[in-house]
Amino acid sequence: MAEIELVHVQKTYGGHKGGAPAVQDLSYTIGDGQFVSLLGPSGCGKSTTLNMIAGLEDITSGEILIDGQRVDDLDADKRDLAFVFQDYALYPHMNVYDNIAFGLRMRKVAKAEVDQRVHDATRRLDIEHVLRDKPRRLSGGQRQRVALARAIARRPAVFLFDEPLSNLDALLRDQTRSELKLLHAELGATSVYVTHDQEEAMTLSDRIVVMSRGKLEQYGTPYEIYHQPATEFVASFVGKPRMNLLPAHREGDGRYAVAGSTLRVALAGSPGGEVRLGLRPEECGLVGAAAVGGAARDAHGTVRVIEPLGNASDVTVDLGPALFTVRVPGFGTVHVGDPVQIDTSAARVHTFDPVTGRRLID
Amino acid sequence: MSTLTERAASTTQPRAATPRDAGRRRRRRLGTIGHRALVALLLVYLLAPFVWMLVYSLYPSSALQQASPDLNPGLLTGASYARLLSDSSFLVPMVNSAIVGISTTIVCMVLGSACAYAFARYRFRGRNALLLGMLTVQAIPVIVLAVPLFILLRAFGLYDRLPGLIVTYTAFILPLVIWMLVGFFDEIPPSLERAARIDGCNRLQIMIKIAFPLAAPGLAATAILAFITSWSDFFLAKVLTSTAATTLPVKTAAFQGLFAMDYTSAATAGVITAVPVLLLALLAQKWIIRGLVEGAVKG
Numbered sequence: 137m138a139e140i141e142l143v144h145v146q147k148t149y150g151g152h153k154g155g156a157p158a159v160q161d162l163s164y165t166i167g168d169g170q171f172v173s174l175l176g177p178s179g180c181g182k183s184t185t186l187n188m189i190a191g192l193e194d195i196t197s198g199e200i201l202i203d204g205q206r207v208d209d210l211d212a213d214k215r216d217l218a219f220v221f222q223d224y225a226l227y228p229h230m231n232v233y234d235n236i237a238f239g240l241r242m243r244k245v246a247k248a249e250v251d252q253r254v255h256d257a258t259r260r261l262d263i264e265h266v267l268r269d270k271p272r273r274l275s276g277g278q279r280q281r282v283a284l285a286r287a288i289a290r291r292p293a294v295f296l297f298d299e300p301l302s303n304l305d306a307l308l309r310d311q312t313r314s315e316l317k318l319l320h321a322e323l324g325a326t327s328v329y330v331t332h333d334q335e336e337a338m339t340l341s342d343r344i345v346v347m348s349r350g351k352l353e354q355y356g357t358p359y360e361i362y363h364q365p366a367t368e369f370v371a372s373f374v375g376k377p378r379m380n381l382l383p384a385h386r387e388g389d390g391r392y393a394v395a396g397s398t399l400r401v402a403l404a405g406s407p408g409g410e411v412r413l414g415l416r417p418e419e420c421g422l423v424g425a426a427a428v429g430g431a432a433r434d435a436h437g438t439v440r441v442i443e444p445l446g447n448a449s450d451v452t453v454d455l456g457p458a459l460f461t462v463r464v465p466g467f468g469t470v471h472v473g474d475p476v477q478i479d480t481s482a483a484r485v486h487t488f489d490p491v492t493g494r495r496l497i498d
Numbered sequence: 499m500s501t502l503t504e505r506a507a508s509t510t511q512p513r514a515a516t517p518r519d520a521g522r523r524r525r526r527r528l529g530t531i532g533h534r535a536l537v538a539l540l541l542v543y544l545l546a547p548f549v550w551m552l553v554y555s556l557y558p559s560s561a562l563q564q565a566s567p568d569l570n571p572g573l574l575t576g577a578s579y580a581r582l583l584s585d586s587s588f589l590v591p592m593v594n595s596a597i598v599g600i601s602t603t604i605v606c607m608v609l610g611s612a613c614a615y616a617f618a619r620y621r622f623r624g625r626n627a628l629l630l631g632m633l634t635v636q637a638i639p640v641i642v643l644a645v646p647l648f649i650l651l652r653a654f655g656l657y658d659r660l661p662g663l664i665v666t667y668t669a670f671i672l673p674l675v676i677w678m679l680v681g682f683f684d685e686i687p688p689s690l691e692r693a694a695r696i697d698g699c700n701r702l703q704i705m706i707k708i709a710f711p712l713a714a715p716g717l718a719a720t721a722i723l724a725f726i727t728s729w730s731d732f733f734l735a736k737v738l739t740s741t742a743a744t745t746l747p748v749k750t751a752a753f754q755g756l757f758a759m760d761y762t763s764a765a766t767a768g769v770i771t772a773v774p775v776l777l778l779a780l781l782a783q784k785w786i787i788r789g790l791v792e793g794a795v796k797g
Contacts (some may be wrong), residue, residue: 192692213698225693229711242698 138203138216138293138326140166140189145198147184147350157196157350158184164345164355166328171320173329173337176347177373182330183298185347189328190296191215202294213242217294218287222302224279226271226286232258233267236286257285260319277308284316288323295320295327301336313339334374338362346370363484368412368493371486377417377450380460383490384413395458399436401480403487405497412493414486418463421479422451424470435475436460442472453478548772554765555579563761578766588767591749595771597660598745599729602667606675606724609668611717614679615705619691629680632673640670644737651738658740666738667728674727675720682716683709722782726775746771 147159159181166172174182187193189200191212200208207215218239226235233254240250258264261281271279280300287295301309301316317340320327331337337344338358346353346361346369354366365371371379384392384401386409391400394413401413437455449468453460453476462478470476487496553569554562555578561568582588617629647666648657656662686709694704710717732747739748750771753764 190696192695212692212695217696219693219696221689221693223687223689225687225689227690227693227708227712229714238694239697242703 139168140294140326140328141199141201141204142185142189143199143201145185145188145200146196147181147188147193148196159188160350162198162352164352166326166343169324169326170342171317171327171329171340172343172345173331173341174345174347175331175334175337175373176353177332179349180347181350182332182345182347184350185345186296186298186328186330189294190217190219192219215294216292217296218290218292219296220283220287220298220300222299224271224283224300224303226279226282228271231268231270232263232274232282232285235271235282236289239286239290253289253291254285257289260288261285276304277312280304280312284319288319293325295323295325297327297329299330299332301331302333316340334376338374346373348373364495365414365486366495368414368488371414371488375416377461377463379486380415380417380420381488382413382458382460383410385410394460395455397436397455397457398434399455399460399478399480401485403485403497408489408496410490411496412488412490414488415460415480415483417450417461418448419480419483420460420462421482422453422462422464422468422470423477423479424474434477436478437476439470439472439474439476442468442470444468451476551765551768551772554761555769557762559760559762578762579770582763582766582770588749591744591746592770594660594743595729595746598663598667598735598743599725601660601664602671602728603721603725605664605668606671607717607721610672610675610679610720610724611710612705613672614676615683615709617676617680618683618686619688629677632676635670635673640733644734647734648737657738658743660743662738663728663735663743663745666734667731670734671724671727675724678720678723679713679716682713682720686712719782722778726778730771730775 142162142164145159145162146157148157162185174185176182184193188195188208191207191210191214195208198208199206202215202217227238230238236254236257237250240253245253254267255264258267261284263278263281263285266274266278266282271282274282280303283300297316301312304312313336320340329337329340338361341358343355343357344361345355348369354361354370356364356366361370361374365374365379368381372381382395384394387393387400389400391402392411392413393400401415403411437453437460439451440454440459441452443450443452444467448463448465451462451464451468451470453462460478464470488494489496556574556576557567557569558573558575558577561570561573617625651657651662651666654662656665690708690712691704694708699707730747731745732751735743735745735748736751739745746767750764750767753760753767
């Protein structure tokens, strides 16, 4: 069990004078026993952060503490953590047993204890029958389990995962994701999980760290990340389909015109004359202009594309100056070219500063 | 439905052979015959000198040194081998060659593997220049360096001494060893070494427990190459030794006198020199193939 604390952590490659920092001024605390995901696009610094926590990369400035003790000057093996790599990093010249036992033997754990821990871990992950096999004989899913077993057998205070599911096919990925969640519930160890897949982060995590270009965008629960995105980046990165983010300006009646179209949205408070407005496609509705008795000129736009998914369809509406996506149930009742009105009455409206991208109203 | 089934059945039936097919098959067969004939010819061209050397070493010279050589199997004898292997003037160069070959290989592998690992894993200023510099050493003809080397070794009291040969061979072979090993170490995924760091290995332990076993086929092949190169060198050994540190190739060449030529002894010495090289080459081949087939470093 452990609490991880990052205090003004910074990482710059190629010395202090070289280029922009890969990671800038990260400060947050990962609570004891929590499952926290580092979420962001490629190159946002999430893997670098994980490597710094692991001790595989030095920090340029700041502090990393585990259970109140500074660890950033300790070697990786002295930090009491286990790491599951994206490519599993199983030693090809050792069989499964030796792969799992290697870290324990290096720590001079007694032979009987090693044996017991290896069997415990492999039994838990249902890979006991491949103990004598070399990694090359295993399927992707089995290798993944061996990598997990290696981490579990160590019984560390902290588990670090670097996109461990990204090499699995979709079906196996979903299954393993559920198993990971179960495993965390059983073991209760503090876990830090790097992913670029927002679905993985949302389903697995107690809290999520969203990063972009080396900076912390938001640290919060999945609920907060989804319903109260702190920045325009978080709003656009989390959620599928992507949130509609459009410029809006206040009209004479106090309502906001979206992207210069006829779509008007009422906003509580007074965020300013110009804002960036965010509306989630699944919270908006679509009404055929004719259905409400209006003429085509009352419509907000026309249907451009319909993408049926089975249980829902994503409808792209052409507002004129911009496109707007609405998720409707089933296959929908509209057709391409239909004039439609967008119903935003049930939607939570997010507003962001057009310059800084920060959230304006909670 | 029945039409569909019939159509499906008709598509699975083999197509009747046409004259065009027969022509294609004939061309393919001719191609195969031609290819094999070429391989056989190449094999004869490559092996003939060695086979003739073997024949010379196993027959008495009187049977071969006549207008039509007498290859009666009854005349086969190992006398020449027995004579050479009990002659101290032959055994000493043989032991010298073994000492020089094995020592050079050990020194080259110990220094080369550590050096190559550093080149493969660390990015430091001047890395590429150093690697290129080592390659340049290989481009200099040995004959250009023979005289300076002779002067240097004599100045250091290493002329006609085994350490002199070992140092010289190491200087020539080490760059090649490093070049080869950098490639093998580069193949090892860095994540394996990071996993080893998490597991509690220091740099040296990572090299010994992870990198070396994974690069084993490469290490073995490189070591064999280093041994073969130093074992079979004639030129430098001829220039840098006179009597005490003479090696096998130099001794073999000495059977060719100014006025007399002992073909049988020369051939026997040639075979004895070639056997370890051949065996090691076969072994290296096995290692290299094993490395490729197992894909040891691919995980």
